[in-house]
Amino acid sequence: MMDASVLRPAARRFALLRAAPALGIGAALVALALTLSNDFYLYVAFMAGVYYICASGMNVLAGYAGQKSLGQAGLFAAGAYTVALLTTRLELPPALALAAAPLVAAAVGVLIALPSLRVKGPSLALVTLAFGLVVEKLVTEWTDLFGGAQGIYGIAPLTLGDEPFALKHWVVLVIVLGVAVHLALSHLLNGRFGRALLALQSDEIAAECAGISVYRYKTLAFVLAAALCGLGGALVAQQNQYFNSDFVTFHLSVFILLLVLLGGAGNIYGPIAGAAILTMTEVFLAQWPSVQHFIYGAMLLFALYLMPTGVAGAIARVLPRRMAVLDGVETPPLTAMQRGRAEPSAGPLLEVTDVSKAFGGVVTADKVGLRLHAHRIHALIGPNGAGKSTLINILTGVISADSGTIRLAGQDITRGTAHARAARGIARTFQNLRLFGSMTVLDNVLIGAHARIGVTGREEDAVAKAKAVLDFVGLGEHAGALAGSLPYGLQRRVELARALAGDPVLLLLDEPAAGLNPRETAELGQLIKRIGQLGVAVLMVEHDMGLVMRISDEIVVLDRGVVIAEGAPRDIQTNPRVIEAYLGREDSPAPDGPESDKEERPC
Numbered sequence: 208m209m210d211a212s213v214l215r216p217a218a219r220r221f222a223l224l225r226a227a228p229a230l231g232i233g234a235a236l237v238a239l240a241l242t243l244s245n246d247f248y249l250y251v252a253f254m255a256g257v258y259y260i261c262a263s264g265m266n267v268l269a270g271y272a273g274q275k276s277l278g279q280a281g282l283f284a285a286g287a288y289t290v291a292l293l294t295t296r297l298e299l300p301p302a303l304a305l306a307a308a309p310l311v312a313a314a315v316g317v318l319i320a321l322p323s324l325r326v327k328g329p330s331l332a333l334v335t336l337a338f339g340l341v342v343e344k345l346v347t348e349w350t351d352l353f354g355g356a357q358g359i360y361g362i363a364p365l366t367l368g369d370e371p372f373a374l375k376h377w378v379v380l381v382i383v384l385g386v387a388v389h390l391a392l393s394h395l396l397n398g399r400f401g402r403a404l405l406a407l408q409s410d411e412i413a414a415e416c417a418g419i420s421v422y423r424y425k426t427l428a429f430v431l432a433a434a435l436c437g438l439g440g441a442l443v444a445q446q447n448q449y450f451n452s453d454f455v456t457f458h459l460s461v462f463i464l465l466l467v468l469l470g471g472a473g474n475i476y477g478p479i480a481g482a483a484i485l486t487m488t489e490v491f492l493a494q495w496p497s498v499q500h501f502i503y504g505a506m507l508l509f510a511l512y513l514m515p516t517g518v519a520g521a522i523a524r525v526l527p528r529r530m531a532v533l534d535g536v537e538t539p540p541l542t543a544m545q546r547g548r549a550e551p552s553a554g555p556l557l558e559v560t561d562v563s564k565a566f567g568g569v570v571t572a573d574k575v576g577l578r579l580h581a582h583r584i585h586a587l588i589g590p591n592g593a594g595k596s597t598l599i600n601i602l603t604g605v606i607s608a609d610s611g612t613i614r615l616a617g618q619d620i621t622r623g624t625a626h627a628r629a630a631r632g633i634a635r636t637f638q639n640l641r642l643f644g645s646m647t648v649l650d651n652v653l654i655g656a657h658a659r660i661g662v663t664g665r666e667e668d669a670v671a672k673a674k675a676v677l678d679f680v681g682l683g684e685h686a687g688a689l690a691g692s693l694p695y696g697l698q699r700r701v702e703l704a705r706a707l708a709g710d711p712v713l714l715l716l717d718e719p720a721a722g723l724n725p726r727e728t729a730e731l732g733q734l735i736k737r738i739g740q741l742g743v744a745v746l747m748v749e750h751d752m753g754l755v756m757r758i759s760d761e762i763v764v765l766d767r768g769v770v771i772a773e774g775a776p777r778d779i780q781t782n783p784r785v786i787e788a789y790l791g792r793e794d795s796p797a798p799d800g801p802e803s804d805k806e807e808r809p810c
């Protein structure tokens with residue numbers, strides 16, 4: 208066994224080793240390009256490189272963040288017209304213009320991100336489609352600036368000495384840029400950033416509650432995709448030394464999306480496969496331009512219906528899966544949550560005062576007051592529809608209260624977003640499981656640690672801590688399994704591990720025993736008690752009265768949004784208001800002690 212700190216130089220060597228194949232292939236491609244003298248082949252290679260650069264950005268947006276944009280032609284145009292206008296109108300140096308192109312496209316990307324953040328799925332496709340059409344119209348009609356179909360001539364290319372770049376130099380440049388983009392994106396996407404994007408694609412609410420700012424990450428994905436598409440456009444404009452509105456078509460937007468979907472969305476190698484296959488297809492179909500659109504449409508349908516993981520995904524399925532787990536790294540047992548070290552005798556960790564919430568005429572929280580303490584297990588019980596889940600949603604920032612205040616460790620968090628509250632140490636599980644099912648158990652837990660890891664955190668430390676959390680909940684051997692493939696009881700534990708991974712000070716559990724058998728419920732009870740002993744304040748919404756009475760230090764009873772009782776389990780069992788609230792409803796069992804857990808309530 209070795210210590211994680213010993214691993215640092217090894218990890219650096221490992222990173223270099225990971226970069227070696229891309230650098231080697233890049234060097235081989237450069238050597239090959241330098242031997243080529245046929246302009247046609249060189250041009251095909253250049254366009255393959257440009258398509259790869261555009262597709263790799265689109266993969267971040269569509270493949271990882273799940274935002275299928277149909278407006279990339281507009282961003283390609285933003286880059287192309289930037290170099291065109293900067294070099295012809297302002298006569299700026301071509302290298303400076305090329306560097307400016309992705310920045311201008313990124314700024315346009317922010318503009319399209321803003322409306323797109325409010326919509327999803329087909330509506331998102333329509334918003335981005337509209338953007339592409341607006342740009343197409345703009346560059347066609349505003350002839351004074353963009354030259355319309357006549358285009359802009361005399362775009363200054365890059366130079367070598369005093370000579371303009373030959374086609375061979377452009378090919379070398381796109382290979383160098385392609386390798387750099389690949390390495391940068393591999394680094395980004397195979398870590399915290401990529402996990403966050405995949406998480407928000409899978410479930411935005413669960414991602415927010417794990418500490419991920421969905422808004423910020425979606426915007427970043429739009430910006431990256433825009434910058435790389437703009438770079439592609441700029442390269443084409445400078446290499447051609449000409450650009451006109453005929454380049455900016457809906458067809459181009461579909462083509463860029465197809466590069467990703469056919470190659471393999473959400474796979475770092477997808478854009479390489481897409482660019483290789485579609486460049487070849489384009490060359491082949493050049494003799495029959497009339498069937499080009501038909502074939503691309505058919506390929507899009509094929510990719511969407513028959514090969515949802517694309518070519519790279521299909522290849523990955525037959526290759527042995529590489530485990531991200533660092534074997535041999537010592538994982539010290541969890542003895543305390545780093546932030547959950549408040550003394551048991553300290554004041555309340557969470558103070559809820561007069562919180563109210565109504566949906567139309569339904570009042571789900573009516574001046575609710577609550578005080579939760581570190582090291583203690585609190586249960587929130589009440590008949591169906593009492594407002595328990597709503598209160599959990601209010602405390603975690605998933606929905607906002609109409610009035611009242613919430614203070615965590617003395618700080619007002621009433622208006623804080625869900626991800627900001629998660630970053631402050633409020634973690635939760637959900638009544639209906641919200642796992643990232645197609646990701647590994649380890650990745651689910653790492654996503655839970657998103658805010659704690661931070662931008663500067665080291666991946667191997669995060670993995671070591673995630674493994675410690677998995678061992679703590681008894682899932683160590685399942686780290687590499689896909690979360691969605693586990694039996695239901697284990698999936699519930701994965702959600703619990705994800706919540707614990709962020710070092711919470713407060714853990715909110717929404718019906719953690721729902722769907723568990725009696726043995727699993729008993730084990731869960733033990734686990735929750737151990738979590739309390741780590742210094743965490745636990746609030747558990749639960750209908751299994753056996754579990755509630757066995758492990759709770761304090762119980763709060765909610766009925767129709769009103770707190771009708773609070774106290775020790777023994778007091779609650781004999782409280783007449785509580786008995787009346789339960790017995791008044793046919794669908795809810797009365798809280799009559801541990802024996803009642805044989806009567807499991809269907810959820």
Ligand SMILES: Nc1ncnc2c1ncn2[C@@H]1O[C@H](COP(=O)(O)OP(=O)(O)OP(=O)(O)O)[C@@H](O)[C@H]1O
Pocket residue numbers: 566569571589590591592593594595596597598
């Ligand atoms: N987003 C919403 N819009 C409208 N009504 C809602 C919304 N969320 C909850 N409600 C209503 O608020 C009431 C309380 O629901 P909530 O899910 O909080 O109750 P609960 O105590 O958790 O119930 P259960 O034990 O059955 O899960 C219900 O009448 C529900 O229909």
